[in-house]
Amino acid sequence: MAYASLAGVPPVYGMYSSFFASTVYMFFGTAMHISIGVFAVASLMVGACKLRMLPDHDDISGNSTSILGEGVGVMEFTSALTLVVGVVQIIFGVLRLGFLTTYLSDPLVSGFTTGSAAHVMVSQLNKVLGVKLPRHEGMGMLVRMVRDLILSIGSANITAVIISVAGILFLDLGRTYINPRVKRFSPVPPPLELILVIIGVILSVTLDLHERYHIAIVNTIPRGFPMPAVPNTSLVPHLITDGIAIAVICYMFVMSMGKLFAKKHKYKTDATQEFYAVGIMSIASSFFPVYPVGASLSRSSVCEMSGANTQLYTIFSSTLLLTVILVLGPFLEPLPMCILACIVIVSLKSLFLQVKELPRYWRISKYDFAIWLVACLTTIFMDVTKGLIISIVFALLTIVLREQWPKFTATHVDEIPPQHVPEGVSVLKFESPLHFANVTLFIDKISDLIASSNAEALLSGKAIIVDCSAMAYVDSMGLDALKELNSDAQKHDVTLLYCGLNEAVLNVIENDEIFRKAIPKSILRSSVNDGLLYLSTLQNV
Structure with a gap:
């Protein structure tokens, strides 16, 4: 739900996306330990694409109009985008282009995800402050968003700020001090995010935060199971560029997480089969209100520590998600949005800590150091899609430079x-x-x-x-x-x-x-x- 708000879609889309995608991937994937679902970088890229293609007139700056035409809704947009992502991944699989991910080096991925984390955090700070701000796109969008946040500090909702600070401290201190102690007795860490959500719902209902303190809440969550619908293929031509970038990123996260756990548990993943798996997963999911997904390191780590050895564990996690969708959804409607923002912000800590890798890259390879900086800075000062493209081009250029001036x-x-x-x-x-x-x-x-x-x-x-x-x-x-x-x-x-x-x-x-x-x-x-x-x-x- 937190990542869905980052993508600019209804929070329930996050649950739908994780449920359908993980259920389909279970039958086709070769990575036994990864957890398929929504994650920060893909959510951010979807949000940027939505802002450009399907702007919300209550949440944008300037006189923006929908590139996709009038009458196109969020579900049509996300379903069509997910379809494009799936088709691109299938085509890459047919062409056996799995080797291309080798050009996404560790410094590139590290710098890119750090820059993306900056976008994600800034996009959540308006919820922390309890203010509504226009969203921006294009060159320097992050700088303009920071400017708007600074100017809005005077009108911040103090109650939202207090709740947010308390939530961030609870999650961060819990991960730092409580989780290591619990780990001595149980391989499964305590569900701090779930505990925070429950506390947030109780406080919201008890204190009537929405009416008395004007705290934004999740609001209506549709009851029941969504009906399938054929994606609007007329939108496909408008979404190809974003679809290719998102397809590569989603596959990259799935493959990198898969390789990480495969190496640890001594089994092999198939790069081409993974393209087919994530492609089929995306195409099948596109008939429902979803958006593109990949793999999450934190959720995958929890699954591994819980003793999962095959994708059959998805049956258990999907059953829980289905229960929330069918039964528990209405209980989450009073949840303050700032609580979801806290969950997203704290989850970014490990990405920001990647900056500590810079001294090592400087000592080992100046080229790797430069790749990290270019990937991070172009992503921050331009946007996520352009940052990824420029980073890949620069990384390829360094290969040419290394060859042209050998030792x-x-x-x-x-x-x-x-x-x-x-x-x-x-x-x-x-x-x-x-x-x-x-x-x-x-x-x-x-x-x-x-x-x-x-x-x-x-x-x-x-x-x-x-x-x-x-x-x-x-x-x-x-x-x-x-x-x-x-x-x-x-x-x-x-x-x-x-x-x-x-x-x-x-x-x-x-x-x-x-x-x-x-x-x-x-x-x-x-x-x-x-x-x-x-x-x-x-x-x-």
């Missing part, structure tokens, strides 16, 4: 196992494949060494060994570079050896008749030590 490692002879080494031999390791993007750098580096003015002093033996053991492959321009450098070395009376070439590179060389004629086999050595022995033999001769 050259100067290896001293005394670091190599003892051999009879001719004096002055230089060993240089090229730590990358050799291709069109970095071939110029490779040529410049070796050419400068060959033709340097102090070559005699540097290389009294006039020999250069290029350690190519890290050269995974070579393209046509790379082969041309090897030939060009050998010719240049001969002109300067320098012996140039390429050592440690792997079988794939040697096969490429074997298939190039021009290269075989231009380069003697003697300069291709199996290892650096083999090259040193060869130079020693030449010196003796």
Whole structure:
């Protein structure tokens, strides 16, 4: 219910979404321990899409109109969006594109979810303050929302603020101090959120918070089971872009959670089958008032700690959800919305703590550090969908940059196992494949060494060994570079050896008749030590 309010849909949609999706996934998924249902990032993306496509005229800024046309309701919008997400996931499964998630690196996901958490928290603060604010979209939407919140502090509902602060403290302190103590006796943590909801309902009814203190409440929750309806396919063309982004995010969370628990419990998940599973799940659910869902780490952890070993545990959780939908829904109608906001805000704590990973990324890889920052900042200062797209593009760009400017490692002879080494031999390791993007750098580096003015002093033996053991492959321009450098070395009376070439590179060389004629086999050595022995033999001769 809390995440449904974040998505801008009726709270009961959160229960419907979790019920139908988890029930269908149980039959098709390969991840045994994940809990399928609504989660913060997808809810936020759905909310942003709804604001743009189907604005609520009581809750927007400016003169916005519905892109989807007049008469389109929330149920039609969410069902059509869920259908698009499911179809996209099925198509990705047919094309076997599960490997694409490997480009969603840990720094990217961490930075993106941290930036998304900022959006989620700010979107809930108006409920904490008990004020109604216009929602924004587009560039700088978060900044404008923060500005509106600051300006509205003077008109905040003190009762809502007190309830919210108390609720946040209850949940946070409970997780920090109570849960560890309970864990000694029971693997299942106490249901703090449920306890808070019960307290909130009791206080709301007892003190008449809605009428006396103007506290916003959940209000009407439909009774009974929703009837299925065919999604409005005429809305599909308008929702494709958002649908693709949400489909990737939902799959990413399902797969990452699935891999986490599969590794821990020593079983395998199938990336392609997971695309089919979440796709079928979304398409089947789209006939009901739902919105796209994925996997939640916190709920999945609870299921695992409870001893669940297969998706059959879904029968139990779905039965509880169905009971709430059919019977207990009306009892939640007096629940203050600020209580739901408290639950969402506290659940974001672990996402914000991901910022502690930055020092480690800085020490390990400046590229990973940059990916995290770009993912986080673009998500914060633009919006979630654009932040995801820019983050992926930037991450791919870093791969190009790493390949274009590879490392050259100067290896001293005394670091190599003892051999009879001719004096002055230089060993240089090229730590990358050799291709069109970095071939110029490779040529410049070796050419400068060959033709340097102090070559005699540097290389009294006039020999250069290029350690190519890290050269995974070579393209046509790379082969041309090897030939060009050998010719240049001969002109300067320098012996140039390429050592440690792997079988794939040697096969490429074997298939190039021009290269075989231009380069003697003697300069291709199996290892650096083999090259040193060869130079020693030449010196003796």
